[in-house]
Amino acid sequence: MSGKVLVAQGGGPTAVINQSVVGAVLESRKFRSVDQVYGALHGVRGIIDEDMVDLTQETTHNLELVAETPSSALGSTREKPDAAYCKEIFKVLKAHGIDKFFYVGGNDSSDTVRIVAEEARKAAYDLRCIHIPKTIDNDLVVTDHCPGYPSAARFVAQAFMGVNLDNAALKGVYIGVVMGRHAGFLTAAAALGKKFPDDGPHLIYMPERAFDEDRFLADVKAAYEKHGRCIVAVSEGIADADGVPIATKLAEEIEHDAHGNVQLGGGALGDLLVELVKRRLGLKRVRGDTFGYLQRSFVGCVSDVDQREAREVGEKAVQFAMFGDQDGSVTIHRTGWYSVDYRLTPLVDIAGKTRHMPDEFIADSGTDVTDAFRLYLRPLLGRGMPDAYRLRTVPVPKILKKD
């Protein structure tokens, strides 16, 4: 029996998502039963529109170079297919004689694969459907971690390492806003930028813990008094005890302020927190950055472990499809410190579920991570992590200003 393979990418790009596509493409091309390997442009949208490219006619050499290039080379989409949409997908796959479907993506994409697989089964069409995981949020269940997360985590750690050095030279309060609406894994990675006990980030706010303004201000004040400065890592998704996003809450509060010269809104969480600290603590040098798209797309900050694993989940997806008779999602399982193995997990166990930072990764204070988290993340960051060094200062005795 022979047939065609289709590969596509969905959701937000990562630094290593192309590794997975290339892994799947190169592995597929080794099998005699595979006639051609297609790629759909811009995810499921490209399938619906029959907008596909023939990856059998791509050189191995160029595929290897594309693998090292961040973002989704086939394009991506935010479209979330429902059952009807999936039926349309299924029609196209059938028309082109595609019998293997690989979709690289996060939670929504895993659900897409699940529905396509179900529709195929109903129609008694022998279509093998495999979900290849990726997400910088690291919020897929079952898998130890998600390809894409380690590289984004490395960017966040290196960013805080630098911001800490900058802030030590010119002291003040610094607030860095990190991606992650529901899971705090990426924000927590800021802790890996810390070396000396007095280094920042001094406070880490994850969406897994309710955010309280007064508590936040007291935390900042205490850290500032202790270190003469304070670095805060905060997840964009923080909310109060009732689940109200802090960005929304603060925007209202500050707008209603009588002095209201500075009026902010939207998702400008960083600016709002900066304003809050300035007003309520009366501190002058308060700065904030929202890391934005840099943290998932920056070229030149990638974990070699992440690259290798993203490649392998692509390869393994094809092997599971060729040598097995089940659909599923490729999951990563830790077998050493550090080594992993891969399994195929049923789609229903993954699709549409969200993983959060487990309690054992969050310190009792709620504003730091535990050593268990450090042990979890460190090997994922890969080789050649930069390191920050300090002068070991010997004071010069004073002559004019002796106390």
Add this chain to the structure above:
Amino acid sequence: MSGKVLVAQGGGPTAVINQSVVGAVLESRKFRSVDQVYGALHGVRGIIDEDMVDLTQETTHNLELVAETPSSALGSTREKPDAAYCKEIFKVLKAHGIDKFFYVGGNDSSDTVRIVAEEARKAAYDLRCIHIPKTIDNDLVVTDHCPGYPSAARFVAQAFMGVNLDNAALKGVYIGVVMGRHAGFLTAAAALGKKFPDDGPHLIYMPERAFDEDRFLADVKAAYEKHGRCIVAVSEGIADADGVPIATKLAEEIEHDAHGNVQLGGGALGDLLVELVKRRLGLKRVRGDTFGYLQRSFVGCVSDVDQREAREVGEKAVQFAMFGDQDGSVTIHRTGWYSVDYRLTPLVDIAGKTRHMPDEFIADSGTDVTDAFRLYLRPLLGRGMPDAYRLRTVPVPKILKKD
């Protein structure tokens, strides 16, 4: 004759400013005439407070590691000394028997050195004063470029390279705000992230050209229609034809808008431009990032050319002080493509002056750079610049959706 050497750092940190300090310290330690090498903590403030450390008691090995660490290891300051302040500096230097003063910094720091040198001359005190250049803004005159700029430029180029790939996968308008209040060199570096003709940034706005909202909107519209997306690099310092900062102007306009749900202010230029594009062009996926402190402090994105030159200006400063009899600022002069030599330029020729992007570096459109700029910047970015690769797509013939 023997004496002491004092080294300090002023202004915003860079990725390679410690190279200059270490260059000056290690070179000073080679001279028999040097008793001790001191470092002042937090720039001129540390001199005034007699807050100094003995760098003669630091290991060579640790100094080499500190050299590779971004930001100012001795700390920095934003204090801008006047003549009275400089007299205080001078008193401390004299009390400690310091006869060589090296100050690493930008425009303000060069002026500090000039005043200290003048005060010393008036008091017939034989103090050699050398300014060692650094600034990510690249706005010092005479010198071909400023240490610190190449590494920040590399960060900006790599950031736009990634943002372009991300935006190609999920199309829309993206606006990235880059540091540089008066000079557009750093924003212009975004162009070096571009490889294919349709890559972004499609539009680059530098403070050297007056910014016009209507023209901007027309530019974005045209680029969007051509590419189905648009990436904009904009300097934080852009102003209109009357010199009014665009951030101030837009904040007022948008606040007075009748629909005014989103009210922004302060320096949130990126958010304001995003809002402007959304409202006036009716585009949906419009995103903006302000690169903020990451562009000057990120650990792990540095130009080896920048590291080497920052080290050399520190070394040369000491050599000029030891073998010459003049104060001055160390300047870099291009002698090949690419090689440089160093000279000592009189302080009065540098101090307090600002360099802007020359006309030959800005395209006639006012929203792009020229090849002259590309030739100027490329060698400064150093070895191992990442590269972005694309699939060479061969379309699959349509079966269901034949037109």
